[in-house]
Amino acid sequence: MKTLLRNFDIITTSKSPLIDGGSLLIEDGIIREVTDRPPSEWNGFADGVDEIVEGNGRLLLPGFVNAHTHLGMTIFRGYAEDLQLDEWLEEWIWPAEEKLTPEEVYWGSLLAVIESIKSGVTTVADMYFYMDEAARAIEVSGIRGLISYGVIADGLDAHGQSEVEAAVRLIDDWDGAAQGRIGVALSPHAPYTCGDDVWRKIAAVAEDKCVPIHTHLAETRGEVDGSFDDYGISPVERLENLGVMKNDVMAAHCIYVDDKDVGILADHDVFCLHNPTSNTKLASGIAPVERLQQAGIQIGIATDGAASNNDLDMIEEIRLAALLSKVSGGDPENLPVRKVYSMATGEDVSRFGLEKGGAISEDMNADLIAIDRSAPHWTPEYDSLSNLVYSAKSGDVDLVMVAGKVLMDGGEIKTVDEQEVLNKVKEIARKYNTIRKGKE
Numbered sequence: 001m002k003t004l005l006r007n008f009d010i011i012t013t014s015k016s017p018l019i020d021g022g023s024l025l026i027e028d029g030i031i032r033e034v035t036d037r038p039p040s041e042w043n044g045f046a047d048g049v050d051e052i053v054e055g056n057g058r059l060l061l062p063g064f065v066n067a068h069t070h071l072g073m074t075i076f077r078g079y080a081e082d083l084q085l086d087e088w089l090e091e092w093i094w095p096a097e098e099k100l101t102p103e104e105v106y107w108g109s110l111l112a113v114i115e116s117i118k119s120g121v122t123t124v125a126d127m128y129f130y131m132d133e134a135a136r137a138i139e140v141s142g143i144r145g146l147i148s149y150g151v152i153a154d155g156l157d158a159h160g161q162s163e164v165e166a167a168v169r170l171i172d173d174w175d176g177a178a179q180g181r182i183g184v185a186l187s188p189h190a191p192y193t194c195g196d197d198v199w200r201k202i203a204a205v206a207e208d209k210c211v212p213i214h215t216h217l218a219e220t221r222g223e224v225d226g227s228f229d230d231y232g233i234s235p236v237e238r239l240e241n242l243g244v245m246k247n248d249v250m251a252a253h254c255i256y257v258d259d260k261d262v263g264i265l266a267d268h269d270v271f272c273l274h275n276p277t278s279n280t281k282l283a284s285g286i287a288p289v290e291r292l293q294q295a296g297i298q299i300g301i302a303t304d305g306a307a308s309n310n311d312l313d314m315i316e317e318i319r320l321a322a323l324l325s326k327v328s329g330g331d332p333e334n335l336p337v338r339k340v341y342s343m344a345t346g347e348d349v350s351r352f353g354l355e356k357g358g359a360i361s362e363d364m365n366a367d368l369i370a371i372d373r374s375a376p377h378w379t380p381e382y383d384s385l386s387n388l389v390y391s392a393k394s395g396d397v398d399l400v401m402v403a404g405k406v407l408m409d410g411g412e413i414k415t416v417d418e419q420e421v422l423n424k425v426k427e428i429a430r431k432y433n434t435i436r437k438g439k440e
Contacts (some may be wrong), residue, residue, distance in 0.1 A: 008022055008024075008370065010059075025045065029365065029405070031366050059371040060371075062369075063402070065124075067346070070150075071108065071128060071305075074305075078310055079096065080307070100130065102132070106136060107424040109128075117400050117408050118394060118413075124146070125302070126147050128150055131148070141407065144402060148170070149187060151202065153195065167205075186205060186206050186214070187213070191227060200243060206248075216253055236260075251273065255286065271349065271351070272292055274301050276321045290331075300343060315388075315396075337389045338385060
């Protein structure tokens with residue numbers, strides 16, 4: 001299958017100049033060639049093409065990577081608000097999650113995927129439970145996903161063994177599925193929800209299975225203080241001592257890290273995942289992005305779950321990431337446009353299934369989005385990347401494709417029935433609204 005994308009203004013990488021009126025050729029889901037030559041000079045460039053997509057001057061760029069989320073938690077959007085993280089989790093979210101069914105997680109995940117696509121996301125890193133259902137949602141929608149089962153266990157008793165087995169089973173069943181669009185990680189939920197033996201076991205399995213570890217780390221001051229009280233060391237140092245860091249690690253939040261922690265994260269090339277909206281909404285804090293980057297640590301941008309965000313709008317997340325870095329550091333030069341853009345597309349990351357993404361060039365995955373720039377907030381346009389970061393809205397995303405397949409065009413989802421999904425989740429929400437009212 002050969003597809004020609006014609007007459008787009010193309011952002012190939014964050015460091016490259018805009019290609020005005022460019023075109024590219026996709027074959028079997030891979031970008032084969034990019035050109036800035038006019039059609040009169042193509043000399044066979046478009047021969048044998050099966051499909052043509054007209055750009056009409058739209059802005060074309062790599063799709064965004066939502067590096068940490070919980071897809072199924074769209075069910076709990078707006079369920080519990082204005083609470084401390086521990087109260088929010090322990091008194092509201094966890095008790096409600098105990099009542100979730102696999103079918104509910106499927107529809108909640110599918111809703112999250114639709115919302116993600118509409119904001120230009122082509123890859124998600126999802127951690128939750130009933131993950132077979134999340135995988136099904138990812139598979140039918142057409143996006144890419146690194147999925148993982150969130151393990152919560154104090155030790156390797158019967159419950160702990162069952163949790164680890166569920167996480168491993170997901171690898172065996174889904175790693176490499178959906179024509180390679182689905183990968184699997186191992187996810188001990190957090191240092192404070194998993195005991196030492198569980199962490200050691202997960203680390204050994206990750207090494208044996210050659211899969212990454214995806215976890216929450218140093219999210220709140222209370223978590224860090226509790227680690228020093230219980231273990232005499234920070235959560236970061238504890239995971240290093242347990243052998244976790246010898247694997248590829250994705251660590252969400254990383255807000256409360258001292259210089260020693262930053263050194264450990266840098267030494268082990270940990271991929272830190274910045275969740276600006278969720279962290280501000282829960283008053284967890286602001287991740288020290290500039291300090292982490294100065295240490296050479298790669299950072300991704302993420303929404304977290306819709307229960308603590310409350311949306312999955314990556315364009316909104318990109319802008320807030322840039323603004324928070326500036327105000328927290330007192331320096332408007334912090335996290336400039338090109339850097340925050342590269343974080344959002346995974347341009348600098350060559351692990352976790354992102355090896356062939358983040359740029360528009362030969363042999364890269366054709367995971368692409370097109371932006372309509374006709375709205376007033378795009379005018380004037382001195383610098384397209386600047387407008388994308390500081391002016392764009394998710395509604396400007398007009399076309400989304402993954403592996404060369406169109407998932408959305410003209411704002412219309414092509415792979416699933418959006419209205420059916422909305423109706424299903426509204427029906428599910430009635431159950432939880434009754435539970436919620438009973439707690440008030």
